[in-house]
Amino acid sequence: MKLNKTEYDPKLNSYEVVIAGGAMIGTAIAWFLISNRDFNGKILVVEKDPTLEFSSTSRTNNSIRQQFSNRLNIEISKFSSNYILNFKSYMENDERIPEIMFKKIGYLYLADDIKKLNLLKQNQKLQNSLNIPTKIYDQNSLLEKFPYLNVKNLIGGSYNNYNEGYFDSNTIFNWWKKKAAEKGVEFIKNEVTEIALDSNKINAITLKDGSKLKIGSFVNATGTKASTFDKTHFLRIPVEPRKRYTFIFKTEAKINNSVPLIIDPTGIHFRSDGNYFLCGCAPEFDNTAAYDDFTIDYELWEEKIWPILANRIPDFERIKLVNAWAGHYAFNTFDQNGIIGPHPEFINFYFANGFSGHGLQQSPAVGRALSEKIIYKKYRTLNLKPLSPERLIEKKPFLEKAII
Ligand SMILES: Cc1cc2nc3c(=O)[nH]c(=O)nc-3n(C[C@H](O)[C@H](O)[C@H](O)COP(=O)(O)OP(=O)(O)OC[C@H]3O[C@@H](n4cnc5c(N)ncnc54)[C@H](O)[C@@H]3O)c2cc1C
Structure with missing residues (x-):
């Protein structure tokens, strides 16, 4: 089937960052990147079903809690709740942005x-x-x-x-997407089917219609499909x-x-x-x-x-x-927590996967942290290193006893 040009095709053949998966997590990362003054580049978000019908995001329960057993998960939720409560100021005080319902x-x-x-x-x-x-x-x-x-x-x-309690995640998602698009992020309906690896990085990605794109960095935000891009034996994404x-x-x-x-x-x-x-x-x-x-x-x-x-x-x-x-x-399946950060070997391959039952509430903190890691090569605010994929190789679970 010939794809409709505007909806499916990227405008360029090279991007600073390509994000596979345009639901809550992928869109959060796109927004935090493009709204950071130190980021200079083009971003492409590839989402195979922009209606998000079968994504976790559209079937979520919208709840947020502070009652975790791990300090880092609590710190993540503290930032997220603050972000929800002050959404407008975090979104550049844009007058169009409403208060977010938070019960x-x-x-x-x-x-x-x-x-x-x-x-x-x-x-x-x-x-x-x-x-x-x-x-x-x-x-x-x-x-x-x-x-x-x-x-x-x-x-x-x-x-x-x-x-x-619970909050209106839909409005947050819509504004992230809308404002990111206004600042130049491209959102297309397509699917990332392949990544091409060099000795220590990803060189290019392939879309469903066979077209190839050069990339600076690649982010895997594909939800339940996270293991699609497993290429090495030593790192399997257990999602x-x-x-x-x-x-x-x-x-x-x-x-x-x-x-x-x-x-x-x-x-x-x-x-x-x-x-x-x-x-x-x-x-x-x-x-x-x-x-x-x-x-x-x-x-x-x-x-x-x-x-x-x-x-x-x-x-x-x-x-x-x-x-x-x-x-x-x-x-x-390893420890029911997010797997966040760069691949230990392929330096421009980033993960934001495995959130199990608490990815929605973690999305602001994940978006902010991963954007820092991509831009500065280190975390500046919350250090999410304990959630990095290295722990899978080292077989050291991230201990969180309050799993729902
Ligand atoms: C019933 C239920 C209740 C929940 N309740 C809560 C809650 O109360 N609080 C909370 O914090 N969390 C909750 N969660 C978890 C939360 O919804 C998820 O962690 C979060 O939405 C994950 O977002 P995501 O963007 O990572 O994944 P998804 O929303 O699943 O999005 C992944 C996207 O990637 C796309 N994709 C996949 N492969 C490709 C590809 N190769 N190329 C392009 N696109 C691709 C898919 O089409 C999909 O849209 C709940 C989840 C469920 C299912």
């Missing part, structure tokens, strides 16, 4: 045994030391604060609503699609509309979503999903998820399911 309903982690509670206490200590005011609740104080909860099998929980369901429901019961994002000890999580509620969970067997499998398991909802919800909040006995979707995490 700070908080996250509530529940514990039904001492081991889980001790982990929450350990995390709380670290969070408090970084000025995140997470509090630990025992069974009684849980009930006092959240009277709609059934606390029978619980021994406690941790709660924080300082800069935790695969894993299904996650989202169920939206409503209830006639008089329960308030700021139920925090509750992480139940069973592993499912749920929260208010305006006048509705949102519940997220993994399939019964959490294996690699086929790239095109977005079917929804309604039996799981009926037989497992709803009973868990109704057990935790008795008002959820009477609910009506109003919407549901399946999405894919770009699941990092």
Whole structure:
């Protein structure tokens, strides 16, 4: 099929930076690069489906938390929440830019045994030391604060609503893309199919129609397809699609509309979503999903998820399911955290992959950090070295115990 010139074809045959993947992460990187005064060059973002229909970005739950167990993940979220709250000033005080909706309903982690509670206490200590005011609740104080909860099998929980909740990521994405395009970033509908490696760098990339482009740097922001460009035996990107369901429901019961994002000890999580509620969970067997499998398991909802919800909040006995979707995490099977930074051997090959369930909230920090690494060859603000691909070769996981 002959491709339509304007939509599919790059204008040039050489770019300073080519980014494969134009969803949240790829677009963040493009924006932070082009808006940096020290960057001088042309950027091309190649996205195979600009509707983003099957991307993680368009199936996300939009939540952000500070309650991580790893200092770096907390620092990343601190920057991201600040960025969301001050979006307009970060976007050059452009008068067209609105306030970003950020509902700070908080996250509530529940514990039904001492081991889980001790982990929450350990995390709380670290969070408090970084000025995140997470509090630990025992069974009684849980009930006092959240009277709609059934606390029978619980021994406690941790709660924080300082800069935790959910936000309007769509508006952020749209403005990154719009302003990046205004500053000259090219966004095309196409696919990067090949990279050509020299002794220590990528020389060129190939697009789906066979055209070749010279590049200064290449960024892999392809979500679940991250391993497409694995070329060496010593570095494999351990990312695969894993299904996650989202169920939206409503209830006639008089329960308030700021139920925090509750992480139940069973592993499912749920929260208010305006006048509705949102519940997220993994399939019964959490294996690699086929790239095109977005079917929804309604039996799981009926037989497992709803009973868990109704057990935790008795008002959820009477609910009506109003919407549901399946999405894919770009699941990092090694340690479920982002893989960020340059390839240890091919110096102009950058990764921004494997974000699993927390890439949306990390996108401002990742965009900023990777743009610094590309421009200055080092991190200037947050040092994301612990998330670099070297850890895969050294077999040293990035330890994050609070994975959702
Ligand atoms: C159900 C669900 C709920 C989630 N909830 C949250 C949450 O509450 N908070 C949070 O922080 N995160 C959440 N996440 C995770 C978050 O959505 C992702 O980490 C984030 O959106 C990843 O963005 P991305 O740009 O890396 O990947 P994607 O959004 O998957 O985008 C990758 C893009 O690359 C394109 N592409 C692939 N290969 C090529 C190629 N060769 N050439 C060109 N283009 C290519 C694809 O078409 C795709 O559009 C959730 C994810 C899911 C699935």
